[in-house]
Amino acid sequence: MIRRMLTHTAAATLVIAVAAFAFQAFSDGGSDGGGMTRTAWTLAAAIAGGDHDVD
Amino acid sequence: MTSIEARPAQPRRTPGRLLFLFAFHAALSGAFVVAYLTGDEDTYAMHQFAGYTALAALAVRLLAGVLMPVGPLRLPRPSLAATLDWLRRVASGDARAWGQRSPLLAWMALALLAVVGAAALSGAVADAVVPMEKLHEALGEFSLPVVLAHVALVVALLGLKKVAGWRARSNTRHEVIAP
Numbered sequence: 001m002i003r004r005m006l007t008h009t010a011a012a013t014l015v016i017a018v019a020a021f022a023f024q025a026f027s028d029g030g031s032d033g034g035g036m037t038r039t040a041w042t043l044a045a046a047i048a049g050g051d052h053d054v055d
Numbered sequence: 056m057t058s059i060e061a062r063p064a065q066p067r068r069t070p071g072r073l074l075f076l077f078a079f080h081a082a083l084s085g086a087f088v089v090a091y092l093t094g095d096e097d098t099y100a101m102h103q104f105a106g107y108t109a110l111a112a113l114a115v116r117l118l119a120g121v122l123m124p125v126g127p128l129r130l131p132r133p134s135l136a137a138t139l140d141w142l143r144r145v146a147s148g149d150a151r152a153w154g155q156r157s158p159l160l161a162w163m164a165l166a167l168l169a170v171v172g173a174a175a176l177s178g179a180v181a182d183a184v185v186p187m188e189k190l191h192e193a194l195g196e197f198s199l200p201v202v203l204a205h206v207a208l209v210v211a212l213l214g215l216k217k218v219a220g221w222r223a224r225s226n227t228r229h230e231v232i233a234p
């Protein structure tokens with residue numbers, strides 16, 4: 001049961017991450033691809049930096 | 056077909072309510088992980104998306120708990136007396152207490168619902184009321200240790216259950232070997 005919960009959680013995390021990424025990319029720069037690249041860089045920088053401050 | 060014939064093998068179906076709990080756990084934990092990692096200003100839209108997903112999952116769970124107050128979907132109702140009794144039995148080495156569902160899980164579920172719910176709700180309010188951002192940030196940071204404590208508790212209880220299983224098997228072997 002725990003293994004099943006972990007599998008479901010990993011799958012949900014992936015789906016939500018992809019959907020959130022698409023949401024951010026489209027709100028950043030539309031569907032020209034520029035928003036997606038920008039989002040990828042800022043996301044990588046945010047996670048690598050470990051800075052969770054809102055401001 | 057007579058009554059003693061074996062029924063054709065069918066895959067075991069998970070009850071719908073249990074599936075609902077799996078889906079809720081998956082959605083909330085997935086949204087929490089994404090929201091926590093995207094708390095930075097540059098990934099604000101991702102953070103918002105994940106936060107509102109967590110809030111929606113919590114709202115659906117609360118609604119299900121209110122509509123079905125009996126059964127697996129009822130909201131956690133921890134009992135201090137049951138918890139103290141379980142802890143006493145665990146400490147005294149009662150193997151049945153080691154293997155059974157711990158009342159500590161209800162306390163942990165309540166703490167998680169409260170803390171993660173407060174973090175998600177304060178985030179939604181902070182969208183409109185900017186001074187709430189500091190509170191949201193503090194609740195977000197505080198929710199991580201609670202989530203980690205939940206993981207630690209589940210792992211510890213799983214360990215306790217395994218030890219109880221080994222002890223039970225070992226006792227059975229001794230009883231079989233003994234004249």
